[in-house]
Amino acid sequence: MLELFSYEPVLRGFLVLLVAGFTFPITGVYLLRLNLLPLRFMLMHGALLGGAIALAANINPFWTTILVNLLLVWFMAQTARSLKTDMGYVSIFIMVASMGVAFALISLFNVQAKDTMSLLWGSIFAVDNWQSVAFIFISLAILAFHFIFYRQLKAVFFDTTIAYSSGVNEKLIYNTVVFLTALTVAVAMKLIGALLIDVVIILPALIATLHSRSFKRVVLWASLWGGMFSVSGFFAAYWLKVPTSSAIAILATLVFLVVYWQKKVSSKRGLSNVKRL
Amino acid sequence: MEKSLIVTANGQETFFSNSKWLYPLFELEDFLKSNTISADNLFLTDKIAGKAAAFLIVRLGFKKVHIELISEGALAVFSRFLVDVTFDSKVPKIQCATEELVKGNESPDAVWQMLRRRAGRVSGLSLSVESLGIAIDGVLVLDSLDLKVGKGDHVFIKGDNGAGKTTLLKAILGILPISSGRIQIGDWQVGTSEWERNRSVLGYVHQDMVKNNFPISASEVVEIGLAGKRMPSAEIQHRTEIAMRRTRCFHLATRSYHELSGGEKQRVNIARCLCQEAKVLLLDEPTSFLDSKAKDELFILLNELWANEAPTIVVVSHDDQWISLFSGKVFELSNGKIC
Structure with a gap:
């Protein structure tokens, strides 16, 4: 089994998956707390648009995707500000437009079906050295942001008005969360594909939210679940001879269902105890 | 320098001050508070005392005092509160602007509140709203609204639902x-x-x-x-604990905020x-989710705040009965203006 790691792309892919697995779910916690799920949909579609542009123009999809997502986030913020409207509405418009343009490009430039599929599924073994550096850099940025702004994050997640009146720069926190999410979604596409990005970002955070009773624990558990899914998904994929992304997705979904069911049962038990009292 | 005020315990000097006006008495208040000393068995000697000083001395709890120059008004205050007073000379009144502000029939607390504001011993900042106009979705909610709140004052703003009370607080924030218009808090323009x-x-x-x-x-929280x-x-932990103890909610420290009752949440928020x-302090409908017991507790808590830090407090509420418990000014917000 361990002879696998004698192949450099495999070892590199595993390490990148591990790093991303532990750190990317932290942005998932932020997205859930700030109710930014439409934003991450937009970024997923933006990542597809970036991939489509790169394939059509025959350039590197990884860096193009990052650039496109950052531009989309900037465009979204500017539009929301000038129209004085909610970012959620703007993100839905950008999401639909991104998909339309992506499919048009794929069709117009006769992009091969297998290349399109690679965008949808991703591959951990296709990560090169510079891309690994980008993963590590983004992971460190997420950790640094989390630990430096921990108290401010807690204030903003509790209530933005109260955070503001306490002197917290809530706009900076919000914009940094959006920026980090844009980066995370863009690079996660390389690992796990556009369709399964939620598996490394949202699902671990969602599971942690179900069973943790403090912000600290939610973040810790989201990170642990993400890391565990990455490691176990990697080995399960090897044994079952399926793509790593789908192995991770199936594992995470099973864990989510078990935790969700357990929470339902325990809350029902709690209710019946109350009735008996 | 000559001592203007001396306090002795069993003949031993425990405190003195050579400040002017009423400041020696405020310094004495701080001294007694910080050393948790009761004034019951202390003896106070002051150079001069009018009605204002007499009220402050009474409020500090002194039972025996000697005043070198006393006014007739001060003597009346001392006798009203059964303070054993001796003096060297008596005058009809002390020539001081503060003396004109004190009638003599108020409560010591009310006089103390007023004097402390005059002495600048309040933590609150002044708040001034001038010709404030706010439109939401093209509808003018506040129209040329003016409001002035002094340092350490507390005011209540009443008004029907939708009158713009919350809008006013959010504008101040x-x-x-x-x-249009401007909002000034202390030296800063919002x-x-x-x-x-x-902020x-x-x-x-x-x-x-x-x-x-x-x-x-x-x-x-x-x-x-x-x-x-x-x-x-x-x-942070130290300050949090002190604030929670002050608002009597330290026992709730580890409880989930969402599981607290309305009254407990208010105490936690005031501790914040x-x-x-x-x-x-800007309080938006603070009694909305409170039962009568919790409303009484909030009343006591706010009064304690005024008695200590004395922040400036603006409360918007339509709970007339609760507002009537307080002594602060009450304004009505109607048609986008303060009446």
């Missing part, structure tokens, strides 16, 4: 864009970059009590008051403002 740096002088307790399910304990400031975690060292 700097959250809502202003169509919206300026200087204000942005100092934590405002403590806000809002109406809808935070409905999300973010997992957070009561003490973590109080800590939010310090989220905009850099300080060591030991200091105390922790923040807010100079102006």
Whole structure:
């Protein structure tokens, strides 16, 4: 089994998956707390648009995707500000437009079906050295942001008005969360594909939210679940001879269902105890 | 320098001051408070005392005093509160502007509140709203609204639902864009970059009590008051504990905020403002979710705040009965203006 790691792309892919697995779910916690799920949909579609542009123009999809997502986030913020409207509405418009343009490009430039599929599924073994550096850099940025702004994050997640009146720069926190999410979604596409990005970002955070009773624990558990899914998904994929992304997705979904069911049962038990009292 | 005020215990000097006006008595108040000394068995000697000084001495709890020059009004105050007083000479009145402000029939607390504001011994900042206009979705909600609140004052703003009370508080906070006019808090104009740096002088307790399910304990909510400031975690814990003890909610520290009752949440939120060292408190419908017992507790708590830090407090509420318990000014907000 361990002879696998004698192949450099495999070892590199595993390490990148591990790093991303532990750190990317932290942005998932932020997205859930700030109710930014439409934003991450937009970024997923933006990542597809970036991939489509790169394939059509025959350039590197990884860096193009990052650039496109950052531009989309900037465009979204500017539009929301000038129209004085909610970012959620703007993100839905950008999401639909991104998909339309992506499919048009794929069709117009006769992009091969297998290349399109690679965008949808991703591959951990296709990560090169510079891309690994980008993963590590983004992971460190997420950790640094989390630990430096921990108290401010807690204030903003509790209530933005109260955070503001306490002197917290809530706009900076919000914009940094959006920026980090844009980066995370863009690079996660390389690992796990556009369709399964939620598996490394949202699902671990969602599971942690179900069973943790403090912000600290939610973040810790989201990170642990993400890391565990990455490691176990990697080995399960090897044994079952399926793509790593789908192995991770199936594992995470099973864990989510078990935790969700357990929470339902325990809350029902709690209710019946109350009735008996 | 000559001592203007001396306090002795069993013939031994325990305190003296050579400050002027009423400041020696305020210094004495701090001294007694910080050393938790009762004035019952102390003897006070003062150079001069009019009605104002007499009220302060009574409020401090002195039973025996000697005044070198006393006014007739002061003598009446001392005798009203059964203080054993001796003096060297008596005059009809002391020539001082403060003397004119004290009638003699008030309560010592009321006189103390007024004098302390005159002495600048309140933590609150002044608040001034001039010709404020705010339009939301093209509809003018506040129209040329004027409001002045002095340092350490407390005011109540009544008004029907939708009258714009919350809009006014949000404008003061700097959250809502202003169509016209200006808002000044202390030396800062709301919206300026200087204000942005100092906006934590405002403590806000809002109406809808935070409905999300973010997992957070009561003490973590109080800590939010310090989220905009850099300080060591030991200091944060210390300040949080003091604020929670002050508002009698320290026993709730580890409880989930969302599981607390309406009254407990209000105490936690006021502790958050105390922790923040807010100079102006903005309370939006603070009794909305409270039963009568919790309303009484909130009344006591706010009075304690006035008696100690004396922040400036602006309360918007339509709970007339609760407002009538307080002595502050009451304004009515109607048609976008303060009446």
